[in-house]
Amino acid sequence: MTGPAEWPRQAPAGGRGSADRRGGADRRGAGRPGGADRRAGGDRRGDRRPARPVADLPRHVAYEAVAAVHRDDAYANLVLPAMLRDAGLTGRDAAFATELTYGTLRHTGTLDAILGDAAGRDVARIDPPVRDALRLGAYQLLHTRVPAHAAVSSTVDLVRAVGPGATGFANAVLREVASRDVDAWVAKIAPDAETDPIGHLALAYSHPQWIVRAFAEALGGDLGETTRLLIEDNERPPVHLCARPGRADAVELADEVGGAPGAFSPYAVYLAGGAPGDLSAVTEGRAHVQDEGSQLVANALAVAPLDGPDAHWLDLCAGPGGKSGLLGALAAQRGAELTAVEVSEHRARLVTQATRGLPVTVLNTDGRTVGADPQLPEGHFDRVLVDAPCTGLGALRRRPESRWRRQPSDLPPLTRLQRELLSAALRATRPGGLVAYVTCSPHTVETHVTVTEAARRAGVPADFVDARPLLPAGMPGLGDGPSVQLWPHRHGTDAMFLAVLRRG
């Protein structure tokens, strides 16, 4: 397949593709989708035209990114920047390719249901390259202001490049998709909202049903709020910076980068856009990229009242080092030191980079070795963070493909690991010391159930501390305590969970 670097640079973002100008040629393929679908992967008339130069580089880059996610299990946020760079896309073209990639991946479930109806067959039976091109086309038709004729013709051009022989099929399916707007499609194919509200929300807002159910449960069964959360998950997420205490001031940093100080975290700066990694504040170590919710939960551990010594802090799941960066900066101001534990070698190296110049010792080991590893003695640490590996359901807006990859079967091994790490953290803590248990998932099995079970099984006494006063005064929507659940639709943060325990 043609690689991005070889693609010609032609039409501007969202512009009219060459097939659009052909008009009648496309209409030859239009017809009953149920009939046209026989041609998927092999037009019976044969599409013998030689491969034409592709019309539209942003769409091809988006296609390559979406295909890499589905074909190679790639992560869009990792592959797309390199593809944009290789293709030389910047500015509006890069923004358009990014919007197409992320939007198509977020909406895949609903796009597939619509494409399946339009094609008269399950999308699983469409050749993968053609299927991905159709998803991109359907996304443009239903979720962007790209004119329908441009969305259809440019997608047919794309199909000609990636699945020759299926152009007639693609044309017919997309014209059927274009016959309704997204609301009309949802009305046609979604389960009834009264009799199957979860199924309806899942289809209407493009999330797997088990995730909608988990969100609804964590929100106390409030389906209105669940809907607001699902909508937020489908939005482009904001970029937050953390102004490192002692190295930068949030208000001054906001002025420097053209952003705005955060609503809640004293360290947060909201960025309007751009490439945060290129900012001098970031390259110089005065700030790092970090969701405001992550800042708040790490800060909560640092500000929690503590009697007795306060010199030894521990981050038991540190990679890639966001919270270690903030805790390390706070520890430096307070004359404390942080031990940062990370089991993955690569991620431990990232923690080392993220904490350079701070009083942080990085250990590349398993956090469950507390008591066995001489550097992780029992009963030693004053403040301990367990930012546990989790499903990440609270950060779906940042990882567009993740909702379709995660499965309910991921939960049992993860929750066992979470329990074991939290038990290890409690054992590592001195009597009277504090443990913050954090997940970027609101799934109650990973939050309340894990904390309660781990505290019960740890073999050391532990009491819940009310975490709400550890967050900024006046912060709304923190619930009844003692733990705290942050939400994108309430707080503009990822859905971070925080429980604080004091070892008896």
Ligand SMILES: C[S@@+](CC[C@H](N)C(=O)[O-])C[C@H]1O[C@@H](n2cnc3c(N)ncnc32)[C@H](O)[C@@H]1O
């Ligand atoms: C949610 S991430 C932590 C994010 C990090 N605190 C930050 O703010 O950048 C969980 C981390 O735990 C690590 N991990 C998983 N199992 C572990 C174990 N048994 N011991 C230590 N680290 C572990 C994972 O590799 C991953 O880097």
